[in-house]
Amino acid sequence: MLYIFQNNIKISTICSDSIDPWYNLALEEYLLYNINDNEIILYLWQNENAVVIGRNQNAWKECKCKKLEDNGGKLARRLSGGGAVYHDLGNLNFTFIMDKNLYDLDKQLNVILQAVNRFGINAEFSGRNDLTVQGKKFSGNAFYFLDKACYHHGTILIDTDFNKLTDYLQVSKEKIKSKGIDSVKSRVVNLSTLSSDLTINGMKKSLLDSFKDIYGTNSDILNKNVDSNKLKQLYDKYSSWEWRFGESPKFDITFDKRFSWGDFQLNLSLKNSRIENVKIYSDAMNSQLIQDIAMNLKNCPFKVSDIINSINDIPHDETDESVIKDITVWLMEEFNTL
Template sequence: MSNDAFRLEIVHSKSNNPWFNLALEEFLFNNVKKDEVILYLWQNDNTIVIGKNQNPWKECRCKEFEVIGGRIARRLSGGGAVFHDMGNLNFTFIMHRNRFEIKKQLQVIIDAVKDFGIEAEFSGRNDITVQGKKFSGNAFYYDGEKAYHHGTLLVNSDINKMVKYLQVSKEKIISKGIDSVKSRVVNLNTFSNSINVDTLKKKLQASFLNTYDCSSVEEYIADERMIDIQQLYDKYSSWKWRYGETPEFNVSLENRFPFGNVDINFSLHDGKISMVKIYSDALDYSFIDILSKQLTNTEFKKEAIQKSLNEVRSKNSVIDEIASWLVNCNDLI
């Protein structure tokens, strides 16, 4: 990590609109300077946010949720679907990659809740837990020299509503060794009467300043009237971005891996794969483009698919695992 001088920036969003808050997040990401480390704090009300490569129709009860005024949003990062309400606080660390240290960023969160007497730890792929129960899910996004790390913090969220509208697969629950989503997650106010969203914000800011040990700090309050991010807002609020195209597929194959769920869908024409659509909650989703391009125009036969996949097996271990599963799948002829 660089030891050059840098400055800290804390940005608060006054909006509870997920499309605005995600647009502002991308705006901050696009414009972060090399000498800046940004902590962005925001809240969405009555919202489900899905990962970049997820199928909303499988991840949540979309129609039922929208009937009660809920909003569906899609973020830039990978990972799984999350429920947001005003009992949940979101954070984003934004900086250039030479300063990006996941362990250090997590320490800001862990130290902040420790001030309430809560002993937390990082667990699994992307969770922060207390006594084995998750209160924070984290995801990461990289583009060129820049990176961000964002996550949720359940303070006093409506867990019943979360369970009602999120559709977590049975395979995912089993892989965690638990009986239900409800038994897996927990609100922080379960462990401390003094914690609420406002007190947690203050502790996070103090922990951020302490962890980065920087005297140069600027603080901003943002709302929808102050920041012109209309083009980004239009993207995040659009049907195309949130739901995408979900054409009829001839064959759909799904499997759970240690790195996440993979749902591969094939459209076929004249015995060949004319289109491939891959959904996944994997944090690192670089394999999606590689496999989609590689399999398009391949004959839908086990031997042809195996030959095609052999050409990209060396790209990374994730592709190797998926390739091994596909060529041994009973649904391929």
């Protein structure tokens, strides 16, 4: 594949020394909000014995939280959408953090695929967010966008303990059935089983080499300075109960559906025929869209026409059009049965 190098791209590579998921996610967010114009960062990091859930997921539904914590593990919640993942030191995480003008999914994915291919493994991009080998997943990817910056991150399973993965994650039968498999374990693969030469350190080096190959060795390489006070504030957020678990108020009505793009559970508290509180649990990839739906529905009259109009009024791009349509058509059907 031919890449045309843009002039004066600023590239940075950062490898975290921490294995604490709260620290690593805090650093990821810090870098996102402090990216320079025309800059892209490849950030590599590992977590020890952690479950990381998507921005809008229900922690207790996705993870056996008590069992995880009793075994010294940590639950973490990221900014991006998507589903829950298990991290241990047999897994390597990557994040591309960039000026939004540099976002190029094919280019980013090819950094990963080229790095994996160097070990003689023929990998490919599959489905909505997976990297696979022979139909088995070794990497799940997720995304988060701001007005001027964004990130794309994911896992690389190298020597992960699949027994712990299945012990801590609670995957719905509907989700497993939709994948055409009988268990989570049967769907994933460790890359070390496909190449005896592949190690965590070897993959790190391969990713860094691939990143420089694809983005150009003549690019400017920057040193990143981190404001320790701001990073501490972000760490406090990611480690807090409020961020990781959130409120679970009593709801008057719940609508629940699995779509081709993910799970969607709409929980509503009503007062005087208006929606007083809204909580949406979802593993949809666009985490901000889910937040916007919840915000628009608050104080909306509990009438299907008003609910549909509130959802349709949310600014969105073409990639989210089918999600909006699926939700509104489904809610109209649900209201007809009330």
